Amino acid sequence: MRKLAIVESLGRTVNRVGFKLKKHSPEILVVTGIVGAVASAVMACKATTKLSDITEEAKEKIDDIHADIENGTQTEEDSKKELTVTYAQTAVKIAKLYAPSVILGGLSIGAILTSNNMLRKRNVALAAAYTAIDKSFKEYRGRVVDRFGEELDRELKYNIRKEQVEETVADENGETKTITKEVEVIDPDNIAGYSPYAKFYEDGCIGWTKDPEFNLMFLRRQQDAANDRLRDKGFLFLNEVYDMLGIYRTKIGQQVGWVYDKNNEYKVDFGIYNIHRPENRAFVNGYEKTILLDFNVDGDILDMM
Template sequence: MKTSFIKNFIKGVKIGFDKHSPEILIGLGIASAITSTVLAVKATPKAMELIEKEQKKHNREVSKTMTGNEDGKVFGCKLKPVDIVRVTWKCYIPAAISGTASVAFLLGSNSVHAKRNAAIATAYKLSETALTDYKKEVIETIGEEKAKLIQDKIAQKHVDEHPVSNNQVIIAGSGKQLCYDGISGRYFESDIQTIRAAVNTINETMVYEMYASLGDFYNEIGLPPTTLSDELGWNLDDGQLEISYGSAISDDGRPCITLDYHVAPRYDFAKLG
């Protein structure tokens, strides 16, 4: 019974550490950096004492060489930097070890984050590919018209779940048509012509620069950026930006154009090759 409890406890600790290892490593890194500073401050008085003793010893040696006695009454003969380091370096060994540990902890945290982000990006790519294949298969199986009806039903569901009466409507341009962006969940007023022109501009950008961010697209249609819009985008390797325009009715009775992105924006969009 006790053995089973201990095994489960150790397993739980391991799972908890694996889950929160970046936060733990960052905390240890910060703690080690603070410890390093404290140890360096504490070591300084001892180092100054050793420097003072070495200076007196140096003065006696110079005095003996110049005057033949060791009264040490020689001025202007300061220790060289190399002599100061030779005398005091041992005082700062604990601080150096703690500082090295701090760097190691922080680098470890960054490594864990990088591995997790790579895993997330891979999983996202697989899901995106599967969804794209699924959409193509649906269209081939039931036809474009029925697929469009399904898309409109899904769009209507999203609009119903996020009623316009509970959201701010952004005035994005001269158009007065109510629109709904599925990625940011925002309502805005625009028109099909403005959105299509923005899509063309983004695709032109991708032809020359190989990628474009979601923030670039929002800027083209007059929407303010979000906290993640500059971190997400499209790469030409995945194809150009293509949007399907669904139709729905908002809770206040207005017809609403919904934006469905054929290729979802991704995090590592700026990665070339």
């Protein structure tokens, strides 16, 4: 029983190691390819130091053959045969000299290309999985809208809740009074209403200053510029918008974005004027210098073009 348990444990360990190797095989192949390419270059350099010996030996044989022709000790036909053999032998020696470095270099290039092919297949599979999830989610939201209406869908999407707030207003006679009204807000401690593409526009980003009004003006201008670029190109990746704002690129940002729609000239929206977020209202009104931008991408546009 003990031996059986040891065998089973060993089998599980081997499977885990095999899975990890398979998981990280692209990285392993790239590193192996780079190391192999460097080693191939070093081997080629070392082989070159021995090349002169082969060429000198061949030169001596060729000179002897030409000397025999001039002295008449050998016919021209026999000399041509010896020259052919000498050239062939020299070529074989040079090939053998560089063969190890050439073979290693070829294997290194093959490892790098194999790694790239594996990553490409994984990215295709990831894009397909994202497309399926995105399609399923949109269909689900469509069913929610059909059954319960757009208002409930909006509240669920942005995690909107209603609050009672007091507000002081003046009547026709100039007298002030306090009234209670219901407003829609989003819990600032709950980010469920944000998409995975939301990013902070803050210190360190392009155009950011300590002046909230200037930041708002800059963001509006960049949003207009993004829409102009979308109209000119016909498509726009999220990473391109990140670049315009000085925000680090993401992997998914190279897949999602916008596709031009002639019926919607201002399609790109940074989510600045989302009145349901108190922090957005504070930014627009000049009380906050930073804002969490939430971009309204169309989804994976690689399959839309």
